[in-house]
Amino acid sequence: xVTSHQxxxxxxxxxxxxxxxxxxxxxxTATGGSVVTxxxxxxxxxxxxxxxxxxxxxxxxxxxxTGGISATGGTLSAGGTINTGGALSTGGTIxTGGTLSTGGALSTGGAxxxxxxxxxxxxxxxxxxxxxxxxxxxxxVGPDAGNKDLAGAEAGTGGATGAFDPCPATGVCKILxxxxxxxxxxxxxxxxxxxxxxxxxTDKKNITYVGKLSNGPATAGGTTFPKNNEGHSxxxxxxxxxxxxxxxTDANYKGKKxxxxxxxxxVLVHLGTNDTSRSPTGMxxxxxxxxxxILESGPDVLLVVTTIIPIKQGSYGTIGETFNNAIPAxxxxxxxxGKHILLVDMFKSFxxxxxxxxxxxxxxxxxxxxxxxxxxxxKGYLH
Numbered sequence: 001x002v003t004s005h006q007x008x009x010x011x012x013x014x015x016x017x018x019x020x021x022x023x024x025x026x027x028x029t030a031t032g033g034s035v036v037t038x039x040x041x042x043x044x045x046x047x048x049x050x051x052x053x054x055x056x057x058x059x060x061x062x063x064x065x066t067g068g069i070s071a072t073g074g075t076l077s078a079g080g081t082i083n084t085g086g087a088l089s090t091g092g093t094i095x096t097g098g099t100l101s102t103g104g105a106l107s108t109g110g111a112x113x114x115x116x117x118x119x120x121x122x123x124x125x126x127x128x129x130x131x132x133x134x135x136x137x138x139x140x141v142g143p144d145a146g147n148k149d150l151a152g153a154e155a156g157t158g159g160a161t162g163a164f165d166p167c168p169a170t171g172v173c174k175i176l177x178x179x180x181x182x183x184x185x186x187x188x189x190x191x192x193x194x195x196x197x198x199x200x201x202t203d204k205k206n207i208t209y210v211g212k213l214s215n216g217p218a219t220a221g222g223t224t225f226p227k228n229n230e231g232h233s234x235x236x237x238x239x240x241x242x243x244x245x246x247x248x249t250d251a252n253y254k255g256k257k258x259x260x261x262x263x264x265x266x267v268l269v270h271l272g273t274n275d276t277s278r279s280p281t282g283m284x285x286x287x288x289x290x291x292x293x294i295l296e297s298g299p300d301v302l303l304v305v306t307t308i309i310p311i312k313q314g315s316y317g318t319i320g321e322t323f324n325n326a327i328p329a330x331x332x333x334x335x336x337x338g339k340h341i342l343l344v345d346m347f348k349s350f351x352x353x354x355x356x357x358x359x360x361x362x363x364x365x366x367x368x369x370x371x372x373x374x375x376x377x378x379k380g381y382l383h
Contacts, residue, residue, distance in 0.1 A: 164302075164340055165381065166265045166266055166300060166301055166302040166340065166381055167265050167266070167381055167382055167383055168265070168383075169383060170383075171206065172206050172207060172208045173205070173206060173207045173208075173265050173266065173381075173382055173383065174207075174208055174209075174210045174262070174263065174264045174265050174266070175207055175208070175209050175210070175264060175265070175266045175267075175268065175378075176209070176210050176211060176229075176230060176258075176262055176264035176266070176267045176268065177192075177193055177209055177211065177229040177230065177231060177268050178211075178230045178231075178240060178267055178268060178269050178270075178271070179230070179231050179232075179240070179268075179269060179270040179271050180231060180232055180233060180234065180235050180236075180240075180270075180271060180273055180274055181231065181232075181233035181234065181273075181361060182231070182270055182273060182309065182361060182362065183229060183230070183231030183232075183268075183270055184213070184215060184229065184231030184232070184233055185215060185216065185231065185367065186233065186361040187356045187358075187361045187362065187363055187364075188362070188363060188364045188367050189215060189216055189217060190215060190216030190217055190220070190225065190227070191216075191231070191362070191367045191370075192362075192367045192368070192370040192371040192374060193209060193216060193229060193371075194216060194217060194220050194225065194367070194371070195367065195368040195371030195372070196371040196374050196375055197209070197220050197221070197223075197225060197226065198220045198221035198223075199371060199372070199375045199379075200375065200379070200382060201220075201221055201223050202221060203379065203382075205379065205382035205383065206382070206383060207382060208226045208228075209226040209227070209228045209229055210228050210262045210263075210264050211228040211229040211230040211231075211262065212228070212230065212252060212253070213228070213229050213230060213231060213232070214227040214228055214229070215227055215229070215231075216229075230243070230258065230262075234274055235274060236271075236274050236275045236278055236279055236286075237271050237272060237275055237283065237286040237287055237290055238279070238286055240271060240290060241286065241289060241290040241293055243256075243257075243258040244257065244258050244259055244290065244293045244294055244297060245257065245293055257297060258297075259294060259297035259298045259301075260297060263298075264298065264301055265300075265301060265302070266301060266302045266303075266304065266378055266381065267294060267298070267301050267302070267303045267304065268304050268306075268374060268378075269290075269291075269294075269303065269304065269305045269306070270306045270308060270309075270346065270370075271287065271290070271308070272287065272308045272320065272323050273308050273309075273311065273320065273360065275323070276311060276316040276317075276319040276320050276323065277316050280319045280323075283323045283326075284323065284326035284327065284329075284330050287305070287327065287330055288330045288333070288334075291303065291305065291330070291331075291334055291339075291341065292334070295334070295339050295340075295341070300340075301340065302340050302341075302342070302378070302381055303339070303340060303341045303342070304341075304342045304343075304344060304374070304377050304378060305327070305331060305341065305342070305343055305344075306343070306344045306345070306346040306373070306374075307324040307327055307343075307344075307345050307346050307347040307348075308320050308323065308324060308346065308347065309346050309347060309350050309354075309355075309362065309366070309370070310347060310350055310355065311359065311360055312355055312359035312360075313358070313359040313360055320347075321347070324347050327343065328343060331343040342377055344373050344374070344376075344377045345373075346370060346373060350366065350369065351365060351366060351369050353365060354366025354369055
C-alpha cells in the first residue's frame with residue numbers, strides 16, 4: 001500500500017526525470033550525465049553515461065555501438081582500408097596492419113617486397129638484378145656468374161657492402177701484385193701497378209701494394225707510390241707456388257709463407273708466360289694448385305686471376321692461347337666450391353699496339369690498359 005508520502009516522492013522523481021530528458025540527457029559533458037543506465041531509449045539507446053560520456057561521441061556504449069559504423073571489421077573487412085574496430089573505434093582511425101595490409105605500406109618486408117626496394121639481391125643481378133636488396137647481400141656488384149663490365153672484367157661474387165668484403169671498412173686495403181716480369185714492369189717502371197694506383201686514388205680509394213720486391217716511380221698522380229710487389233722476372237707458376245707454400249729455395253723467401261707474411265686483402269695473379277717456353281705441359285693444373293694454396297692460406301682474400309696477354313714470339317703464343325682457353329674451367333671449379341675468386345680477360349681485347357718490340361712485355365699503353373681491366377674487376381670492393 002502506497003502512502004501519501006511515497007506518492008509525493010514518486011511524482012517528484014518523475015518531474016525531475018522529465019526535466020532531465022528535455023535538457024538532452026545528462027548535460028553536455030559530465031560523466032554519467034542526468035540520464036540513468038539505459039537512457040530514455042532503453043538498453044543500447046543513448047548509452048550508459050549519456051550521449052557525450054567518457055570516450056566521446058563515438059565511444060564505447062555511445063550512440064554507435066561497438067564495431068564502428070559497419071560493425072566489426074570496419075567498412076570493408078579486417079586488414080582492409082578500415083581495419084578491425086571500425087572507422088572510429090579501438091585502435092585509431094587506421095588500425096592493425098597499416099593503410100593497406102599487415103607488414104607495411106604494401107607487403108611484408110618493405111616497400112615493394114621481401115629484401116628491399118628491388119628484392120633479394122644487389123644492385124646488378126647479372127647485371128640488372130641480383131640477390132640482396134637495394135645494395136644488399138652480395139654488395140655493390142653481386143654474384144659474378146657471367147657478369148662482365150665494358151672492359152671485359154667480371155664483377156664477381158660478393159661486393160663492397162655485402163656479405164663478402166675483403167677490404168677493411170677503415171684503413172688501407174692491401175693488394176698483392178703476384179706474377180713475373182709483366183707484374184714487375186719490364187719496359188715501363190712499375191708496370192700496370194702505376195695506372196691502377198692512380199685510378200684508385202683518383203676515386204679516393206684507400207689502397208697500397210704489399211710484397212718484398214720494390215720498383216716503380218717515386219710518385220704517381222701526385223701521391224707517393226707504393227713500390228712493393230711480387231713480380232719475379234723469369235719465374236714460372238711453380239716457383240710462385242713455392243713462395244706461397246713456404247718451400248722456395250730462394251734465399252729471400254726460404255722457410256717463409258708469402259700469404260701469411262704479407263697478409264693481403266686482394267691478390268692479383270698474371271702468370272704463365274714463362275711456362276710457355278720452359279714447362280708448357282700441365283700449366284692449367286699447376287695454376288689450379290697455386291690457386292688452392294693461395295686460398296687455403298688466405299681464405300678471406302679476393303683472388304683475381306687473368307688470362308695471360310698475347311705473346312708475339314715464335315710458337316709460344318699458340319701455347320699461351322691454349323693455356324688461356326683452359327683457365328675458365330679452372331676458375332669455375334673453385335667458384336662452384338664457394339671460393340672468392342674472379343677471372344678477368346687480359347688476352348681478348350689487348351690493344352694491338354700494346355706490346356713492346358720484344359713481343360712479350362707491354363709498353364706503357366699496354367700496361368695502362370691492363371690497369372684498367374684490373375681496376376674494373378676490383379673497384380667495387382675498395383673503400
